[in-house]
Amino acid sequence: MTLPVDLSTTLGNAWFPTPIFTASGCASSGKELSQFFPLKDIGAVVTKSVMSKPRHGRPTPRMAETPSGMLNSIGLQGPGIDSFLANDVPWLLEQKARVIVSIAGETIEEYSTLARKLRSVSGLSAVEVNISCPNVENRGLVFACDPDASRRVIDGVRKTIGGELPIIAKLSPDVTDLASIARGVVDAGADALALINTVLGMVINLDTMKPHLGGKTGGLSGPAIRPVAVRAIYQVHAALPQIPILGMGGVASGRDALELILAGASGVSVGTASFGNPTALISIQNELRDLLAARGFATVQQAIGFAHRDESV
């Protein structure tokens, strides 16, 4: 017999029935997964990062499997914000899914423009701001690796949409001081943080003896990076205990989701695991419920950051 567990959670002022979400770029716009389970049964669908204009993305090969993980270099292929808002969002809302739109830009201005377009859409739960993109105005330096650029992106989005939709800033782990980047975007107006985006990696193809991916480097995801995600979430939760975190990185089971929650995540996105198992989100959600019950938690809320309970500082 399992005790009933209240799985509901919040990020800023957005409420979700469960803490298990898709990860941006790992569920397209939700349609394909809906063949395996109703999208309203999970916490939220985080859509693939969308940009202003349609994009072809990077050349193939776009992926390489690595031990307990994979590299991808998709390069944000997508239809552009207008087509996305006209086609994908209405369909998702019809399914009664909670929708978090992920936006990505090449300039600080592009992020603000994207945020402005979201104002016209009702029914969205939050906006996730993917700042792990190259800043074309600054030698292609990734926004998330530059404390100042990160802050300015979030500041621009806040000015446009702040207070209307919770702003979740998605950070890259490839930085020397994650907590300070986190502090910067929170000061600039982020209501929540998404941790972690992929880790920069590369695979050399031993036949061509060149980098395997069309984009040369790619983002490492999957269970291989879970210890990095747990550390990032733990560190940032310790530094900013009031800021909700949407955790992600290698979650493939209820055990993994609970690990991230104990470290400080209020919600958990599942990415790569869906590629190997289209019903991963549902089984993770069920396993999480059982694990929480077995540990005497009546609500997810009680478990968030529980691993910090005896911290002196």
Added chain:
Amino acid sequence: MTLPVDLSTTLGNAWFPTPIFTASGCASSGKELSQFFPLKDIGAVVTKSVMSKPRHGRPTPRMAETPSGMLNSIGLQGPGIDSFLANDVPWLLEQKARVIVSIAGETIEEYSTLARKLRSVSGLSAVEVNISCPNVENRGLVFACDPDASRRVIDGVRKTIGGELPIIAKLSPDVTDLASIARGVVDAGADALALINTVLGMVINLDTMKPHLGGKTGGLSGPAIRPVAVRAIYQVHAALPQIPILGMGGVASGRDALELILAGASGVSVGTASFGNPTALISIQNELRDLLAARGFATVQQAIGFAHRDESV
């Protein structure tokens, strides 16, 4: 039939018969592995990082297995430099092993002191300077994460021992801009770079619901991080093509060693793989020889950085 391949390699002015070395901290001082193969058969033994004084290290548990990897938090337990030089080094030299001594300190001064002690020992091949240690003089900030502190450590070591022994600076991948840290230590006098040290991670124990390791965070190693190592080596070799790199991170087969060499490594250290397989170094070395021959390489030298051959920049 396999063509003979010249496996010899160099790091600075040190010569090694093969490019396959142990990784610091993953072979203790070599004695235990010598029961499985003669230490003179591999390129070099890189010894566990030694500090000035004997050290107990961190509390247990000191390890957690993770998907295709592991976390460790040993905390540099060791006998101290005097005992090490009196007992371990002479034994290794007797075995006709090439010896690279890894040193670690808590202050810039401690590194110089350690280097000074090495001057009295003849027969060493190189010194590896492990700068992934907390700097007690600067809020425990890891030297390798601080461009200025990294430079100053290497500068101190160079002043003491530069020109006598090649100085290999071992860097951490947990930084925003690895190439600039690399450039800094090379400017300060490093003859070669060791890439990569472990990636900072954490595992939460689901029974205690606290960080599993005694030291809370630990270093992630093993095949899980290999794509990060390849990327780091590729990036740094592109930025500093003249500087030899001792590559490491998740190498478990000849295929993996070749991948690092093609990315730009002149030598390859094998760490975690020896835990799972005490004869890993030997099989990696044999497999590497066959893979090089199959690709028509007559020498390891020809393969170093081969994946960069068509780079425009």
Added chain:
Amino acid sequence: MSSINRSAVQRKVTIVGNKRVGAYHQILLNVGDLVKSCKPGNFIAIAVGGESSKMVLRRAFAISRVSDNSQYGGTMELIVAPHGSGSRWLCAQIEGTELDIVAPLGTAFGIPTEPINALLIGGGYGSAPLFGLADVLKTRGCKVDMLLGASVGSKIYAPMEGKRSVNSLRIYTEDGSMGETGRVTESLLDIVQQRGIDVIYSCGPMAMLAAITALVADTEVIHQCAVEEAMACGIGICMTCVLPVTNSDGTTSMLRSCIDGPVMDGSHVRWDLVGKVPEVQQ
């Protein structure tokens, strides 16, 4: 918006046969009533490596044939080349092993409503889905010729039973160890002309598909090819498997070969742009 094969389900199935055939393994799965929704050209995605596997992605294989009246209920046949760690693992599994599969996936070969002259061209294990296709074409009264090619004879997959459904079969190997020496494209245009071919169905390496497309470009022949791009998910959610495909307005889109393929019209694929990115944004 294109969408995933409506019949796709995730299921545990059992291996009921695993036999070496030349360089390949013929693997038989008991898939029950799933056979009813499988069409020639569809593929299956299989989780590999068992419970403690370091391989996080499924492996894709063409459905070679399905049969509804075997002793096991519905069975599905795969032809698997032991290539890397995942396919080698699969080839090493014995009868009774349970597999986690998602199937059927992707598009199918278009079946003509009229009896036509069809030429089926397979490269390596690419012949696998062609025999099932030949069966179907035969029942529609089509004339079915087949060309198979591979580097060496052991890589030609042409089972006895399969040959029943084809009117003629020509085999090419690059080293001449079986059939004629050369490639399937050798005298393709002659064959097309002599036999009055209306449709070419092909499956095999991308270079073969591109070469066929180029050869028949100036003819009336329709070329349906089953492409093979590395796939991370197989169900349309990752965008790794894309191919540049010409739209009706002349622009190029990067289409997912797992849901807009694997069967595509060869003349629509921008073979020159595979591995590149169309320069003009849509």
Added chain:
Amino acid sequence: MSSINRSAVQRKVTIVGNKRVGAYHQILLNVGDLVKSCKPGNFIAIAVGGESSKMVLRRAFAISRVSDNSQYGGTMELIVAPHGSGSRWLCAQIEGTELDIVAPLGTAFGIPTEPINALLIGGGYGSAPLFGLADVLKTRGCKVDMLLGASVGSKIYAPMEGKRSVNSLRIYTEDGSMGETGRVTESLLDIVQQRGIDVIYSCGPMAMLAAITALVADTEVIHQCAVEEAMACGIGICMTCVLPVTNSDGTTSMLRSCIDGPVMDGSHVRWDLVGKVPEVQQ
């Protein structure tokens, strides 16, 4: 400097038996002449998960018994609790499976040269190495009493054959489902006194070993215990498996339990410091 067991070798061996016994699996390996160098207390390190395993570390198991005259040549018996993914994988392997092992590893129980009164105490699968030890002690003319404890009866491992070598056997379970209700430490001091015990040999959870050490601290009894710390390498190269042990000069060293153990003198282990670090540097 302490060093690795001189007899340790890496070898491929075959599983020749795998039988469920209560909560455990009794696994029999054909290890050939390796049996000659195995001593009670030694352990074996096994690679788990097969070729495509995500588990990079070996798993350690006490060598329960070796036998030189079985039908297979030398065999080694292990008692394995299905705990996490590695041990569960091992328990699921069938006869004929090849395993990559390193053995024998670690220190062995000290065998007295005089006939003495020995008390063997096992917790859970900790009883595994004690039956082999009992055999040896018997041949030396020792009197051998045994106490086994576990949480529940299914976790008591006490094979029929094993009992031959012990003079008396008392079983304790915490839930009373087998033997007496309680722990092995319940009336330990009485037993020690009544039977004139000279040496206690123990193997089981660390808390049990610590409790025994505390109980006999003020007696003349020698306590040899086989400790169990998480091990990454098993051969002394990683420094993960350390325990705080008192040196002769009163200082404390962090010793590797894989080469300075698993068998240690209980009175030397600083049980109070396990999971901590000695404050004064050596």
